[in-house]
Amino acid sequence: MSLRYSILASGSTGNALYVESDEHSFLVDAGFSGKQMEALFQQIDRDISKLSAIFVTHEHSDHIKGIGILARKYKLPVYANEKTWRAMESNVGVIPAEQKFIFDMESVKSFGSVDIESFGVSHDAAEPMFYVFHQSGKKLVLITDTGYVSDRMKGIISNADTYIFESNHDVQMLRMGRYPWNIKRRILSDVGHVSNEDAALAIGDVVGDRTKRVYLAHLSLDNNMKDLARMSVAQTLQTKGFIVGEQFDLYDTDPKIPTIVTAV
Ligand SMILES: [Zn+2]
Ligand SMILES: [Zn+2]
Helix, strand or coil, X not given: CCXXXXXXXXXXXXXXXXXXXXXXXXXXXXXXXXXXXXHHHHHCCCCHHHCCEEECCCCCHHHHCCHHHHHHHHCXXXXXXXXXXXXXXHHHCCCCHHHEEECCCCCEEEECCEEXXXXXXXXXXXXXXXXXXXXXXXXXXXXXXXXXXXXXXXXXXXXXXXXXXXXXXXXXXXHHCCCCHHHHHHHHCCCCCCEHHHHHHHHHHHCCCCCCEEEEECCCCCCCCHHHHHHHHHHHHHHCCCCCCCCCEEEECCCCCCCCCEEC
């Protein structure tokens, strides 16, 4: 038995993560149009209609754009906490009541041998939460859209096999960039997004002997670059005594191209 995943796309323009076991398949967020989501599934040669569930992290449009369309077209069950349901209701349109499920923050749902655990993050949405997938001792962590990584979050996500970790911006690029000051302040705040450097510090705190892969995710289109993110995260990790490529590998993610389906 194994858990497999593909980061379908990740970035400030849209996010979607595909996860499957031998019996079930899941989607976390659908931050693209229905057509774009279908194209992403085609690229990994998987069938949207077979999904057991869609889990929603929070109501920002780069996470929910395709939720309503996919739910209606393929009659898929959608899971979110109550506050997120309320906050996204007007943007996802009508989803039949029998397809709407509550997934409370800091709780676990089981689908066969897969346990999905939710945990809260610090972000300017109604009740944002992310997910840890567990199966037969393996652990896959998705954490983006958080202003910082608290000790409580670190406890929940520690020593996973695979991390998909926010590395949103380079602080210097953001400060010098073209965004208006109020937006810069929001991104840099405790309820905004994690910078390359803060990502590296948090990654250094949570990786363990099980950790094999860390993907840098939710990169800002305007305030980051793949090479810069990888380099600065690797550099900061080095100052903490980690050698990337030896203990674990570091990968980037693309706003449009899925990663190949990989075992956790
Ligand atoms: Zn986002
Ligand atoms: Zn967000």
